[in-house]
Amino acid sequence: MTITAHDIPVWIDPHNTECRFPDVSLALIEPNGLLAVGGNLTPQCLLTAYEHGIFPWYSDGQPILWWCPDPRSVLFPDELRVSRSLNKTIRKNIFTVTLDTAFAQVIEACSKTRPEASGTWITQEMKDAYCLLFELGYAHSAETWFNGELVGGLYGVAIGRVFFGESMFYRQRDASKVAFTCLVRQLDAWGYGLIDCQLSSQHLATLGAREISRRDFCGMLMSDCRLEGHPAPWRFEI
16 A cells, blocks of 8 residues: 555644644545644644644543544534433423533543543643633533532533534433533524534434534634634523
8 A cells, every 4th residue: 555645644843833734634534534643732722723623632642633524523503402301301400500610620520531441532631721721711611410519511612603512421311411402502592603513423413413524614614713702701691
């Protein structure tokens, strides 16, 4: 097999403060979407990446890996699907859902190693970077509480009127789905047009996520990321 330059992800100097990423069309086909290696997790670098449809995903002991898969899993807020059973759970009000009240706790819970996985991709470096983005008003969390205990939630990054979902967790059935549903409904009310789910999963597909081409996704970012988003900290208004 002949190896070409297109088969090798681009190296980014970790000391490069300009955070210039290669064109996403250069991402590898296999593994799907691997675009670059290296760089850093400064706020400038992360925000530049997200604006171009790129996100970091790597494990402890690896250099930072940057991805932009094709196709892309997204959820348009007005296409949210809520099952009867989930709606019933929400109407029972057994959970309390909040926004931006326990970001560090949420990302810590998301970082815990799952029984079926070896290691975690949410390294301490990642946690520190996203907590800084939270302090700067770009990262947000949705939390689900039961009797005062955090039982589920999710976090992500917002630029303009796009929310880039990163990870979710649950300790009680439907807790993460309730947080996600409440957040999507609020984002819809605020006029957000796109939620990035990165890679497709059965869990998100049941809530209405679907795949679109990388070209279409990045085209939407060019307009939606330039719109004025809702100011931080986020609180429910519906």
